[in-house]
Amino acid sequence: MTERISFTRYLVEQQRVHGRIPPQLRLLLEVVARACKRISLAVNKGDLGDVMGTASTQNVQGEVQKKLDIIANETLIEANEWGGHLAAMASEEMEGIYVVPNRYPQGEYLMLFDPLDGSSNIDVNVSIGTIFSVLKKPEGHPGVQVEDFLQPGSAQVAAGYCIYGPQTTLVLTVGDGVAMFTLDREQGSFVLTRENIRIPEDTKEFAINMSNMRHWDEPVRRYIDECLAGETGPRGKNFNMRWIASMVADVHRILMRGGIFMYPWDKREPNKPGKLRLMYEANPMGWLVEQAGGSATNGRQRILDVQPTQLHERVSVILGSKNEVERVTSYHNDPQGGI
Numbered sequence: 001m002t003e004r005i006s007f008t009r010y011l012v013e014q015q016r017v018h019g020r021i022p023p024q025l026r027l028l029l030e031v032v033a034r035a036c037k038r039i040s041l042a043v044n045k046g047d048l049g050d051v052m053g054t055a056s057t058q059n060v061q062g063e064v065q066k067k068l069d070i071i072a073n074e075t076l077i078e079a080n081e082w083g084g085h086l087a088a089m090a091s092e093e094m095e096g097i098y099v100v101p102n103r104y105p106q107g108e109y110l111m112l113f114d115p116l117d118g119s120s121n122i123d124v125n126v127s128i129g130t131i132f133s134v135l136k137k138p139e140g141h142p143g144v145q146v147e148d149f150l151q152p153g154s155a156q157v158a159a160g161y162c163i164y165g166p167q168t169t170l171v172l173t174v175g176d177g178v179a180m181f182t183l184d185r186e187q188g189s190f191v192l193t194r195e196n197i198r199i200p201e202d203t204k205e206f207a208i209n210m211s212n213m214r215h216w217d218e219p220v221r222r223y224i225d226e227c228l229a230g231e232t233g234p235r236g237k238n239f240n241m242r243w244i245a246s247m248v249a250d251v252h253r254i255l256m257r258g259g260i261f262m263y264p265w266d267k268r269e270p271n272k273p274g275k276l277r278l279m280y281e282a283n284p285m286g287w288l289v290e291q292a293g294g295s296a297t298n299g300r301q302r303i304l305d306v307q308p309t310q311l312h313e314r315v316s317v318i319l320g321s322k323n324e325v326e327r328v329t330s331y332h333n334d335p336q337g338g339i
């Protein structure tokens with residue numbers, strides 16, 4: 001029987017063999033994995049635990065928070081604040097940054113997270129998840145400010161997500177490809193189950209919320225129309241559609257078998273670049289996809305090159321199989337032509 005590699009051992013080998021992970025980052029990732037395990041247990045409880053339904057509060061996005069949004073947020077904060085590897089955290093569920101109290105040692109990393117992604121699916125037993133992104137705290141000044149977080153996605157030192165579905169699966173990159181770990185509930189630990197995940201460059205599967213079609217911009221409309229036209233149309237092949245409405249689940253499918261995921265700008269809120277958030281949704285997912293051989297743009301430029309100006313800023317997201325993302329991007333940059 002092949003020897004099972006635990007998450008801890010994988011990180012230790014990445015540190016020792018590849019010198020990719022400094023000790024503090026390894027500790028941080030282990031703590032995040034433990035926090036995700038606790039969130040997974042809460043999610044699994046469903047109606048047996050007091051975790052379903054809405055809380056009576058709103059978050060900075062103006063969304064009514066779900067109980068699990070808050071439980072997941074608190075679990076990540078509590079688990080990470082005392083370890084000495086973080087200086088501060090930022091979350092979809094918190095307006096400002098959370099600076100690690102000075103009764104604890106100040107670490108050299110910053111972490112951003114979407115504690116519970118796919119909130120609209122919580123009460124209907126569909127896969128949801130946690131998304132995280134790790135940056136280095138800039139040196140040269142004491143304390144931490146919001147501006148320290150406003151680094152482009154290309155500055156990430158680690159990114160990942162944990163999906164709470166039929167399996168609980170943790171997917172991670174530290175810049176050396178993408179690895180996947182499945183939670184072994186008997187052992188209570190994450191075990192390496194895939195390495196060097198690759199996304200096929202071509203695909204016949206697109207994911208977008210079709211109910212927004214009338215609000216889309218011309219390049220997106222053109223791309224989807226061509227897919228829907230199938231083998232008798234300009235693409236000469238039939239396309240299938242999927243939309244789980246949990247970004248973590250739609251992106252996981254793409255890492256597993258390819259595809260293109262789109263949440264583009266649309267006319268419903270023309271002043272917003274998109275629905276999804278740059279710092280703790282698009283950047284970590286964009287880096288994972290790139291590390292697996294795919295692409296991620298906002299329709300015009302590489303998402304990881306976008307210079308953030310606000311903690312909760314939104315962005316148009318087009319990611320997945322390289323050739324399809326390049327096609328949609330070319331339709332934006334050259335409306336008459338494109339690929």
Ligand SMILES: O=P(O)(O)OC[C@H]1O[C@](O)(COP(=O)(O)O)[C@@H](O)[C@@H]1O
Nearest residue numbers: 114116117118119120209245246247
């Ligand atoms: O309901 P819609 O418009 O299809 O949007 C679904 C998208 O919204 C999200 O649920 C937003 O994330 P949160 O659940 O973390 O707020 C994404 O996971 C998903 O891709």
Ligand SMILES: [Mg+2]
Nearest residue numbers: 114117118281
């Ligand atoms: Mg989300």
Ligand SMILES: [Mg+2]
Nearest residue numbers: 092114116117
């Ligand atoms: Mg969320």
